[in-house]
Amino acid sequence: EAQVTQNPRYLITVTGKKLTVTCSQNMNHEYMSWYRQDPGLGLRQIYYSMNVEVTDKGDVPEGYKVSRKEKRNFPLILESPSPNQTSLYFCASRGRANYGYTFGSGTRLTVV
């Protein structure tokens, strides 16, 4: 089944403890992207990648890192999480054809 898989689905962590949210797609898509969704603010793009080793900042990149060493994986790294990074995170991917992005199931992160 074609899908975008994020892990974990839920995560509670403490301020300053490094964490990684994984994202993997099995559709051979070139484009991948991370978003955060917050009440009243909608979805905001954190980082995106147009292909392997090509990444760029979205609207809210501060406090996040990404890497794209392989086409299928696009992990989101929080080196020193803070409470304002408590949010619902989505990974998404898209191929070059004219279809919409496929979204993962989401990761609900709480930083205390």
Added chain:
Amino acid sequence: ELKVEQNPLFLSMQEGKNYTIYCNYSTTSDRLYWYRQDPGKSLESLFVLLSNGAVKQEGRLMASLDTKARLSTLHITAAVHDLSATYFCAVQETSGSRLTFGEGTQLTVNP
């Protein structure tokens, strides 16, 4: 900076009625998306609109794009309860993959 505005943000309607959600954006774009999100769920792709005058329909939903007016509409025909969800438009900048979402329209269809 690309801005995307949806209205209304909240919409309560009765079954059987028609309504339109509007999505305005501020700069040129080569691609506009509509998504649906159910509470606690991920986003489901509804439509991809690629060119001026594009119109797509699926069931009771029809989306259109006017690139000159920088406006897309999502029209709901004869609403049913199953359409209750939050609907987002998202605009992709011409230069690449940067995608900007509207705030979302929370639709409630009452019996």
